[in-house]
Amino acid sequence: MLGAADLQALGVSLLLAAVTVIGLLACGLPLAWWLARRDGTGKAWLEAVIALPLVLPPTVLGFYLLLLLGKTGPLAAVGLPPLAFSFGGLVVGSMIYSLPFVVQPLITGFENIDQRRLDAAATLGAGPRDRFFSVALPGARSAIITGAVLGFAHTLGEFGVVLMLGGSLPGETRVASIAIYQHVESMDLASAHALSAVLVVISLVLLVPTYILRRRSRS
C-alpha cells in the first residue's frame, strides 16, 4: 500500500524524531537536573518558558522560527547558514516543539530522587559530576525513558511547525504528517489511510510499553 515516496517520508519522520530526541536528551538532562535542584521565581519563569510549546499554536512557533532561521534572519546575519527549509531547521524546530514533553518528565524524575542518596554518594567520595552520572541518571531511569518516548512520538506527529518551516522537500523535509495532508488534498484517501495507520501503530507500540514500565516502577 505504501509507495516509495511514502516510505521515504516515513523514513524522514523517524530520523527526525530520533535526532530530536538525542538532541533533547543532551540539552534536557543537564537543564532538568539544574532546574530540579533549584527553587524560586527564576525557576518558575524558566519552567513557564519550557511549557510554552504546549500552549502556543505550532504555527506561531513555526512563524518565529522561520524569521529566526530564514535567509534574512538574525542568525544568517551573523554568518550562520540559513536552516529554514532544511532537515537541520526541522531538527531545531522539533527540539523546541517537543521540549516540554522531554524536559518535564525529567524534572519530575530528578525531583523524586531521595536527596539522602545523593548526600550518601557524596560521603562515599562521589563529586558532583559523578553523582549526576552514577546516582541521578540511574535513579531517573524510568523518567528518562518516558521523556524520550513522549518526545519521539510527539515529533512523529508534528505538523504545524514543519509546514511553516520545512516546506515539503522529498527526502529532506517531507515528513509523514505532511505526506498525509497532501494525500488528502489530492483525494488519495487510500494512501492517507495507509500512512495514518502506520503512524497510529508506531505510536501505540512506543506508548504502551512505556506506560506499563511507568506503572511497574511506581509500585
Next chain:
Amino acid sequence: MNAARLTCELRLSRGDFALDLNLDLAASGVTALFGASGCGKTTVLRSLAGLEPTVKGRVALDGATWLDTGNGLSVPTHQRAVGYVFQESALFPHTTVRGNLHFAWTRTPAARRTLDVNAMADRTAISHLLDRRIDGLSGGERQRVAIARALLTGPRLLLLDEPLASLDAAGKADLLAFLAELRRETDVPVVYVTHQVEEVARLADHVLLMDAGRLVDRGPVAEMLGRLSLHASPEQRSLAVIDATVSAHDPEYGIARMDFDGGRLEVPLATPPVTWEARLCVDAANVSITRTRAEDSSILNRLEAVVEAIDVLDRGHVLVRCRVGETLVPALITRFSADSLDLAVGSPCVVQIKAVAIT
C-alpha cells in the same frame, strides 16, 4: 592512646532555629550526641560531613581542616574522609548490595583502603546478601549494608544518625548487638546521634547533651546516664553501665562471673563469652535496695553501696543513685520503700540486681 582530636565551632540559623556549638573532643571511641528531636543533633552531624552549605565556623579533625569559613575554606563532602549512615539507609536501589559496596570501594583513595568488598561483607556478616537487590532487604539488613558501605571508604570519622530509628523491636536489638561488637573491633571514632538512653548506655564512651542548638552538658557515659534520664522521655528508664571483665564461666549452670571496680556479678550466660571485656547494662527497675545483706534471696547479685543522691520522680517513685565502687547504679523504687528504709544521702546499703543485659 590515639591523641587525635575533633574540634568544631558551628553556627547556623534557619528560621527560629539557631545552632551555636563549640566542641573539642578526643577523636576516639563512641561519642553520643544526645537530645530531644529538633535540638540540632542531625544538623551538627551534617555540618561535620559538609552537607550543610550555610553553616559557618570551623571543623578540624586531627590536623586536617575541613571548614574554616573565616578563611573561605570549605572542603566539599566528597573530599572529607567521613562515613555517614542515615536514619533510613540511603542505599542505591538501582543496584545490588555488592554494587553499593563497590560504589564506595572504587571511590576510595588507595591510601585509605583497608578491607575490600568481600572482606568487609564478611566482617559485617552480610556476605550472604551480596547479590540481593536493596528492595528485598529488611530494615536491619539495609542498615548493616549502609554501615559496611561507609566503613569501606576507610573513614577517619564515622557519623551515625539514629541508625535504629526506622527498625522494629527485633531489628533494633539485633543491630544494637552488631554495633556493640563493631565498637569493640574498630578504632574509627564514631559520633552517634540518638535520643534513646539505652543506645547511649550500650554503645557510648562519651556523651554530649544538646538542647535548642547548644551543648548543655558533656561527660563520660557512666557519669552522664543519670543526667540524661532527666532529658529523656518518661518511658525511658535509667540505666547503669558497668564495664566488667569475665573471670569465669560455669557451663553447668550457665553462669558467668564478671568483675568490676565495685565487686563481682553473676550473670546468666548460656555459652562462654567470646571476649573477656563486657559492658553490662542494668535497668534501674531491676535494682532493689536493702539495708542489710539478705543471704536467703534468689537474687544472686548483692553489692555494698552508698547512696549518693535521691531524685523524687513523682508522688510514688524515687530514683536512688547508689555508688558501687566507682560505678553508679541507679535503683527505681517506691518512695514508700525509700522512707521505710530510712534512706538518705550517704546511707550505706546493699543493692540487689535482678537481671542484667550484656552487650
